[in-house]
Amino acid sequence: MRWGWPSGVTKQAEEMRVLWTWAGVAALAVGALVWGLIFWCCIRYRKKSDVLPRQTKYNLPIEIVYSIAPFFVIAGLFYRTAVVENNVNHLSKNPDVLIRVDAFKWNWQFEYLEDHGKKTVYAADKSTALSTVGSDNEIPVLVVPVHQSVQIIEHSEDVVHSFWVPEFLFKRDVIPYGPDHTSEDNRFQFEAVTEGSYVGRCAELCGTYHSQMNFEVRVVSADTYQKYLVALNKAGEDNPARQSEALQAAGMAPYATTTHPFNTDRTARAPSSAQNPTGD
Numbered sequence: 001m002r003w004g005w006p007s008g009v010t011k012q013a014e015e016m017r018v019l020w021t022w023a024g025v026a027a028l029a030v031g032a033l034v035w036g037l038i039f040w041c042c043i044r045y046r047k048k049s050d051v052l053p054r055q056t057k058y059n060l061p062i063e064i065v066y067s068i069a070p071f072f073v074i075a076g077l078f079y080r081t082a083v084v085e086n087n088v089n090h091l092s093k094n095p096d097v098l099i100r101v102d103a104f105k106w107n108w109q110f111e112y113l114e115d116h117g118k119k120t121v122y123a124a125d126k127s128t129a130l131s132t133v134g135s136d137n138e139i140p141v142l143v144v145p146v147h148q149s150v151q152i153i154e155h156s157e158d159v160v161h162s163f164w165v166p167e168f169l170f171k172r173d174v175i176p177y178g179p180d181h182t183s184e185d186n187r188f189q190f191e192a193v194t195e196g197s198y199v200g201r202c203a204e205l206c207g208t209y210h211s212q213m214n215f216e217v218r219v220v221s222a223d224t225y226q227k228y229l230v231a232l233n234k235a236g237e238d239n240p241a242r243q244s245e246a247l248q249a250a251g252m253a254p255y256a257t258t259t260h261p262f263n264t265d266r267t268a269r270a271p272s273s274a275q276n277p278t279g280d
């Protein structure tokens with residue numbers, strides 16, 4: 001039973017769904033009790049004659065019970081919410097995959113920093129992380145392995161953006177902290193459980209082309225993910241087509257399939273391509 005809760009594709013989204021379902025069960029239980037008491041009173045104490053019934057007031061035990069009972073209901077809801085929230089915000093010391101997301105007006109760059117504790121760097125230049133960046137006519141694609149903990153470090157080059165994947169049921173603001181970091185870049189972590197392609201969007205109004213600041217998340221098998229990293233390395237650092245070449249080499253569609261460049265219509269499912277920048 002999900003009672004209108006959208007289906008997510010991460011472990012975290014499923015935890016939220018469970019909280020929602022049980023909150024619904026609790027609400028229905030309270031509802032059943034209240035409806036039951038109302039109908040019981042209506043029937044038990046309906047008017048039977050013109051004699052004025054015995055008048056009662058100030059029942060202290062009942063008043064104490066109905067003052068304290070809601071406190072326990074609220075405490076229970078609060079506790080479960082706090083537990084799920086902590087799990088959703090949980091960061092492991094050693095996530096399986098560490099990726100830096102750079103947001104800028106108006107696109108995204110994905111840097112694959114670490115894979116199981118090992119730095120992923122271009123073989124030719126051992127200091128640069130494997131990365132891809134979106135452009136006016138190519139949607140940036142973030143590839144992550146299924147059933148692995150993926151930690152994201154968010155970094156903004158200019159203004160506030162927000163990393164949002166509707167199917168993750170999650171978004172997190174990307175805050176620019178400037179050169180003298182007064183705080184740390186936002187981090188979050190997820191574990192995807194369903195392979196597939198999911199559209200991602202910027203969810204914080206960030207300027208003229210905010211609505212076109214889309215990306216795509218590909219959740220793939222661990223094997224395909226490894227192939228993708230190898231292919232990225234092979235495609236080279238200065239190759240403008242490295243993303244599409246690497247996606248294809250790893251056996252995936254070379255361009256985003258959930259969104260088009262310059263087309264924010266979420267129902268448009270035809271593949272985007274560099275040759276078709278307007279998406280029509």
Ligand SMILES: [Cu+2]
Pocket residue numbers: 103106160161162202203204205206210213
């Ligand atoms: Cu933005």
